[in-house]
Amino acid sequence: MSTRNDEMRETWDRSFAEQIERHAYNTAPVEALVRSVSYYLRERYDQEQLRGLHFAEMGCGAGPNLVWLADRGITVSGVDISPTALELCRRTLDAAGHADRVGDLVEASVSDVPLPDESLDGILESCVYQHLDRDDRLGAFREVDRLTKPGGLFVGHMLEQGHTVFEQHAAEQEADDPGTLILVEGGSNIYLTNIGLSHFFTKDEVRSLLPGWQTVDPCLLQYEIPVDEARKRGYEHYRQSMLVVYAVK
Numbered sequence: 001m002s003t004r005n006d007e008m009r010e011t012w013d014r015s016f017a018e019q020i021e022r023h024a025y026n027t028a029p030v031e032a033l034v035r036s037v038s039y040y041l042r043e044r045y046d047q048e049q050l051r052g053l054h055f056a057e058m059g060c061g062a063g064p065n066l067v068w069l070a071d072r073g074i075t076v077s078g079v080d081i082s083p084t085a086l087e088l089c090r091r092t093l094d095a096a097g098h099a100d101r102v103g104d105l106v107e108a109s110v111s112d113v114p115l116p117d118e119s120l121d122g123i124l125e126s127c128v129y130q131h132l133d134r135d136d137r138l139g140a141f142r143e144v145d146r147l148t149k150p151g152g153l154f155v156g157h158m159l160e161q162g163h164t165v166f167e168q169h170a171a172e173q174e175a176d177d178p179g180t181l182i183l184v185e186g187g188s189n190i191y192l193t194n195i196g197l198s199h200f201f202t203k204d205e206v207r208s209l210l211p212g213w214q215t216v217d218p219c220l221l222q223y224e225i226p227v228d229e230a231r232k233r234g235y236e237h238y239r240q241s242m243l244v245v246y247a248v249k
């Protein structure tokens, strides 16, 4: 792995160790993913056929999305750069009674995944690709294209440029990577303004990243967070702006 991957592994591993200590890691499936996957499956498969499917999540973390898939009988694999996250993910799947539905839990970067071409019926990602630099981001989408079977699904959940943080800092975009901000303002690292690199996608950009796919449908999801919380973050109003990308190869 590259030096940047080593740094990412260290950062995320530290974050997961802390989350485990505080019992603060994500245990709920992401609603936007659940709705999109449910729609896709309902249109194509009956209950029995779900057992023949293999889905993977890129940056699976503690694995709540994989548990949701395995609950439906689907075989699941997870890719994550953090060994601590993967260990937690395996424990979570075991505790949910899904040890026999686990394909591979792979310690790797999402931009270079050691799984075979066209081996997956579906790929999910939530809030992972948005923190990759340009080369890794392009690599991550190339891997989605390579790994997905024809007719297979990709669902992604990522920052969009209508976000208040992007609008306020638009002048600071990286010159060679429009849409990318590198912000380290101090304070809690749950805030984008202290997380380092964040990339804010556009709908057209996402469409261009999966060329040749039958469907690439990025749906915009925006909402204002409560004013008290906005003020805590130094804003009068704070709009979250995300794309939920539904794509069929």
Ligand SMILES: C[S@@+](CC[C@H](N)C(=O)[O-])C[C@H]1O[C@@H](n2cnc3c(N)ncnc32)[C@H](O)[C@@H]1O
Pocket (backbone or CB within 6 Å): 008, 012, 013, 026, 030, 058, 059, 060, 061, 062, 063, 064, 065, 079, 080, 081, 082, 085, 108, 109, 110, 111, 125, 126, 127, 128, 132, 136
């Ligand atoms: C924000 S968490 C999301 C976890 C999970 N998707 C969820 O919805 O609960 C981001 C996850 O991506 C992983 N990650 C970050 N960068 C990565 C990379 N380049 N390759 C693989 N995994 C990565 C982190 O270790 C972490 O588990």
